[in-house]
Amino acid sequence: MATEKALKTRSNNRCELCTSSEHLSVYPVPPTSDLSAQQSIYVCQHCLSQIEGEIEMDLNHWRCLNDSMWNQEPAVQVMSYRLLHKLSSESWAQDALDMIYLEDEVKTWAEQGIAAERREGPTRDSNGAELQDGDNVTLIKDLKVKGANFTAKQGTMVRGISLTDNPEHIEGKVNGTRIVLVAAYLKKQ
Structure with a gap:
């Protein structure tokens, strides 16, 4: 897989969110991804399980976003922004959201995913x-x-x-x- 190879190289074979080096996989960043390295990130199983809602969000784990939000890759910036938005009831996450800067098209991509993730329901x-x-x-x-x-x-x-x-x-x-x-x-x- 060319995408996985490119992500391994780009990330130094580490999770692009928390820097873990174990159980890594490609995560295509929704809502629309062409499965390219530009629209995907390389994440560990612990991050992936929380992103996909399989396990409850571990607030302390996500303090790593204070570093990953400055990553130069738009896909990593998008996921960092979305996760910080999801955790915005925490003061440290809200502070990070107040500091993060995204180019206009990257912010649009990030916000499309937030709107798509909002669950319908009471x-x-x-x-x-x-x-x-x-x-x-x-x-x-x-x-x-x-x-x-x-x-x-x-x-x-x-x-x-x-x-x-x-x-x-x-x-x-x-x-x-x-x-x-x-x-x-x-x-x-």
Whole structure:
């Protein structure tokens, strides 16, 4: 396989995301890939299993994205951006997203994949209850609100939420400020 050979050379026979040298394989970067080295990355089994959702995301493992996001290869930049976006509820991932620079066509490619990955389905709270527009929810933990200089305290009621196009997030007003909240940190009333 010419693609695998090119990726082995390009990556120095290491995972292009975490630098592991074990159990490596070619991963064509969705949503459309011509299976060339330019549209693929070389990844280890641990990264691949998490990318494909076979195992839960290991937050500490993905701190490697702080390095891989600076890779010169557009396909590696795209996957780094997508994974950071998926982990954006973590402050370190949001900080990396704020720093990352992508050329316009690379950013378009990265965002196409994010839109394609968004799963269709209901937004659910921490207990698995389905949320709807207009529901009232309560925060189950303190959440530091970036850019607003306050912490939304556990037990705060958020009235009349709005669903977003991402089933993991909702919008609501806390302390008079409209913010995006992670549904997993909420409990339906």
